[in-house]
Amino acid sequence: AQTVTQSQPEMSVQEAETVTLSCTYDTSESDYYLFWYKQPPSRQMILVIRQEAYKQQNATENRFSVNFQKAAKSFSLKISDSQLGDAAMYFCAYRSAAGTASKLTFGTGTRLQVTL
Amino acid sequence: GAGVSQSPSNKVTEKGKDVELRCDPISGHTALYWYRQSLGQGLEFLIYFQGNSAPDKSGLPSDRFSAERTGGSVSTLTIQRTQQEDSAVYLCASSLEERVYRATETQYFGPGTRLLVL
Numbered sequence: 745a746q747t748v749t750q751s752q753p754e755m756s757v758q759e760a761e762t763v764t765l766s767c768t769y770d771t772s773e774s775d776y777y778l779f780w781y782k783q784p785p786s787r788q789m790i791l792v793i794r795q796e797a798y799k800q801q802n803a804t805e806n807r808f809s810v811n812f813q814k815a816a817k818s819f820s821l822k823i824s825d826s827q828l829g830d831a832a833m834y835f836c837a838y839r840s841a842a843g844t845a846s847k848l849t850f851g852t853g854t855r856l857q858v859t860l
Numbered sequence: 861g862a863g864v865s866q867s868p869s870n871k872v873t874e875k876g877k878d879v880e881l882r883c884d885p886i887s888g889h890t891a892l893y894w895y896r897q898s899l900g901q902g903l904e905f906l907i908y909f910q911g912n913s914a915p916d917k918s919g920l921p922s923d924r925f926s927a928e929r930t931g932g933s934v935s936t937l938t939i940q941r942t943q944q945e946d947s948a949v950y951l952c953a954s955s956l957e958e959r960v961y962r963a964t965e966t967q968y969f970g971p972g973t974r975l976l977v978l
Contacts, residue, residue, distance in 0.1 A: 748902075779966070787949060789903075789969035835902060839967075847893060847905040847919065848953075848967060 746771045748838050750851035757826045758859050764811075765821045765854050767836030775841040778812065778819045779848070783833040792834070795819065797841075823856075831858040862886070864970035866952050872976045873942055881937040881973045885954030892935050893967060894927060897949040906950075909935065910957060942977045949974050 747770045757763035769778070780792040795803045795812050802810050807827075811820045823830055833855050837848040865884045873879050885892045894906040905919040909929040920926070924942075929935040939946055953967040 781969075787951075787972045787974075789951065789953070791966055791968070794966060837903075847908055847916070848895075848903070849905070850895075850902040852902040 746773070746776075746838050746840070746849045748836055748849050748851040750836055750854050752854045753852075754855045754857065756857040756859060757823070757830075759826055759828060761826055762822060762824045763826055763856065765823075765834055765836075765856070767819045767821070767851055769817050769819065769836070769838050771817070771838065771840075773840055773842070777839045777841060778810075779837040779839065780808070780810070780819075780821045781835045781837060781850075782830075783835060783853075784831075789835070793821065826858050828858050828860075831856055864952055864954050864968055866950075866970040866973050868973055869971065870974045870976075872978065874978055875944060876941055878938065878940045879942055879975065881939075881950050881975070883935045883937070883952030883954075883970060885933065885935070885952070886956075886968060887933075889954035889956045889968075890932070891955045891957045891965075891967075892929055893953045893955075894935070894937050895951045895953065897951060897972070899948070903951065906937070939975075942975075944977050947975055947977045 749768045776797045778795045782790045793805045807824045809822045833853045835853045836851040840846045867882045891910045893908040895903040897903050907927050909915045924940045927937045949972045951972045953969045955965040955967045
């Protein structure tokens, strides 16, 4: 079974600074996807970024980028130029690419606080 | 277009009562998932439906939990004889899976139903 570990329960960053959230995972599969989701107080899970395991290039979405280290099974999220609206819970998630559909396996989340 | 919607937004019930939670996926999405988020926890998979295939019920915690998806669209999660440990946020997600042998698509989530069992 796959597991996802987020070792930072809480992180804090000053506005306009950069912060990195850590995520490691364990799997025996070679074909899979990794995701970062953001959950603000509204509860809505919002996709931040996704990475295909077969791609060596790290995914980027505007101020968000990942450092995907497949051999190390590490998938960290970097948020540049942090904004107050980035404050939320961030969940790392794993999904197998096998089959017609598959569940997401989540980490326990990192609460990000953004200060002035 | 409209996103995933869930109802009710909040539900308070008494221990032992049955509850039904509803999910309307994004139109045209073939796969539908239910997750549970207990206080301070990550998300726990419950069940998913994909097209006409048999649902994957491997995450359901007990036989008090069941779900159905009618007409390939709306889904209802039913919890019978609710217990206090069932209190959680129940999240629904959907995705458009078009490939037969490969799950490629992103799951989009609804706002969840917060269930409180007294």
